[in-house]
Every structure is written in structure tokens, then in C-alpha cells.
Amino acid sequence: MDNKTLSRDGTPIAHHRTGQGPVVVLVSGAMSTGATTAPLAAALSGRFSTVVYDRRGRGASGDTAPYAVEREVEDLAALIEAEGGEAALYGVSSGGALALRAAAAGLPVRQVAVYEPPYAVGEDGAQERAAYTRDLTAALARDRRGDAVELFLRLTGLAPEMIANARQSPMWAGMEAIAPTLAHDDAVMGGGPVPRELLASVPVPVLAVAGGASPGWLRVVAQQVAQLVPQGTYRTLEGQTHAVEPEVLAPVLAEFFAGA
Known part of the structure; x- marks a missing residue:
């Protein structure tokens, strides 16, 4: 990351800007850093100034205790101020939930696009998320x-044999290094269910996107988000999964952020 900006509590937030045009800040999800959204930033950089950043506790950013979701909203506020004072936001997975929280908090945000924010669906989903929160808290x-x-990989539906293989892979050490931030993402999700009151308070246009090849409940959630915000639109990207391909997503985001 080329730059560091101090958040309100003094935490350094590492970020990188590329391209020219209106500013778009990309917010990554759980178990990821700004590098995860860099390919999408590159795909958008022909029309927008795209900003990728390491959320607190990850990569080159700091992690001042105690954690609170409000601190991550302040991180976004500091980034937006550093990058010109106004921005659109794109968030993937739990990063989408954070982007929606930032918009609801009144940050100078033009638009918000989210890809498959994983809110819980139904009583079974709420119970599964509550058990995850309990077990995650104990493990950390x-x-x-x-x-x-x-625990996180099991929550995402990864098969036990794939998790066992992952534990033996070179990437496991890096995943363990940022494991404490799983609690951050769990807090951002607010206990699991779709936050109806919060979504109703989002004052800007919202695009909610889901993959046609993703589990059906993720499409249901994205549709609910689009319905619950005052200015919502829903899109399905056929053939895409939760690991959406940047070259497929970028044109959809570009059309939305351009105001078409």
C-alpha cells in the first residue's frame, strides 16, 4: 500500500489509489486484505479513481483496541476525506454490510454497491450464526x-476435506495471522439477520448484486437489501459465485456508479 491515513482513533489505515475519475472505495470481506479487491480496482480504473485499503487488523493497517464497528466506519470516513471528500462505495460479502453501515451513518457517500452481503436467513440461519459467534469468541x-x-470456513460451507487440505497449505499461516479480524466481521454483520431499520435509513442509491451460481439464500438476501433501502436495485450475474470475476462485475458497477 502506497499511503497511510490516520483514522479518528489514531489507527493507520493503508491504502492505494489508481485510475482517474470519481472516487470509488472498495471494501473487502472477511479473511481478506486490499489485495483481494485490487483486480476489480484495475478493471474500474479506466473510468474511476479506485481506492483499495487494508481494513484495520489486516495487511499494513493498524488495529487499535478496543474494536468497535464504529471505528471501521471512521476508517472509511478518514479515507474518503483523504481522497477528496466524497466517494462511492463497493463492498463484497461482509464488506458490503460495512459499506451500508457507513452510508447509513451519514458519510459523504454518493452510491453504494454490494455483492452478496451474507446476512442470515430464517430462524435456522440466525441460530447457526449465533452458534458461530459463540464458538468464534471462545476460540479467539x-x-x-x-x-x-x-469455524469461518465451515460457516461458508467448505467441505471438511477441503478445510483439512487448507490447514496443510502455505496460505494457512496468513489466514491465522488475520484470524482475530473474524470477530470484526462478525460484529459488522450485527448478529446475522438483515438489518431492516438500518437499511431503511440508507439515504443514497444502492445496487445489490448476487451470482446466479451462488447458493440461493445469498440471492434472497441481496434481493431483500434492494427492497429495504429507499433507492434499491437488484442484479443477478449469471454463472457467477461468491468469488465473482472482476471482468464480469466491473461493467455492472461502472454503469451504476456513472449514474446510468
Whole structure:
């Protein structure tokens, strides 16, 4: 990351800007850094100034204790101020939930686009998320970072044999390094269910996108988000999964951010 901006509590937030045009800040999801959204930033940079950043506790950014979701909203406020004072936001997965929180908090945001924010669906989904929060809290309290990562991977639906293979892979150490931030994302999700009151207070246009090849509940959630915000639009990207391809997503985002 080329630059660091101090958030309100003094935490340094690392970020990188590329391209020219209206500013778009890309917000990554769980177990990821700004590098995760860099390919999408490159795909948008022909028409927009795209900003990728390491959320607090990840990559080159700091992580001042105690954590609160409000601190991550302040991180976005500091980035937007540093990059010109106004921006559109794109958030993937739990990063989408954070982007929506930032807009609802009154940050100078023009538009918000989200890809598959993983709010819980139904009573079963709420119970599963509550159990995850309980077990994650216990694992991190004992500094059992590998167990925390495994809990998250199980929540995403990854098969046990794939998790076992992941534990033996070179990437596992990096995942354990940022495992404490899983608690950050869990807090951002607010307990799981779709936050109806919060969404109703989002004052800007929102585009909610889901992949046609993703689990059906993720499409249901994205549709609910589009319905609950005052100015919402829903799009399905056929053939796409939760790991959406940047070259497929970028034209859809560009059309929305250009105001078409």
C-alpha cells in the first residue's frame, strides 16, 4: 500500500489509489486484505479513481483496541476525506454490510454497491450464526486462531476435506495471522439477520448484486437489501459465485456508479 491515513482513533489505515475519475472505495470481506479487491480496482480504473485499503487488523493497517464497528466506519470516513471528500462505495460479502453501515451513518457517500452481503436467513440461519459467534469468541479468547479460521470456513460451507487440505497449505499461516479480524466481521454483520431499520435509513442509491451460481439464500438476501433501502436495485450475474470475476462485475458497477 502506497499511503497511510490516520483514522479518528489514531489507527493507520493503508491504502492505494489508481485510475482517474470519481472516487470509488472498495471494501473487502472477511479473511481478506486490499489485495483481494485490487483486480476489480484495475478493471474500474479506466473510468474511476479506485481506492483499495487494508481494513484495520489486516495487511499494513493498524488495529487499535478496543474494536468497535464504529471505528471501521471512521476508517472509511478518514479515507474518503483523504481522497477528496466524497466517494462511492463497493463492498463484497461482509464488506458490503460495512459499506451500508457507513452510508447509513451519514458519510459523504454518493452510491453504494454490494455483492452478496451474507446476512442470515430464517430462524435456522440466525441460530447457526449465533452458534458461530459463540464458538468464534471462545476460540479467539484462547488464541486458537486455526480453530477460528476453521469455524469461518465451515460457516461458508467448505467441505471438511477441503478445510483439512487448507490447514496443510502455505496460505494457512496468513489466514491465522488475520484470524482475530473474524470477530470484526462478525460484529459488522450485527448478529446475522438483515438489518431492516438500518437499511431503511440508507439515504443514497444502492445496487445489490448476487451470482446466479451462488447458493440461493445469498440471492434472497441481496434481493431483500434492494427492497429495504429507499433507492434499491437488484442484479443477478449469471454463472457467477461468491468469488465473482472482476471482468464480469466491473461493467455492472461502472454503469451504476456513472449514474446510468
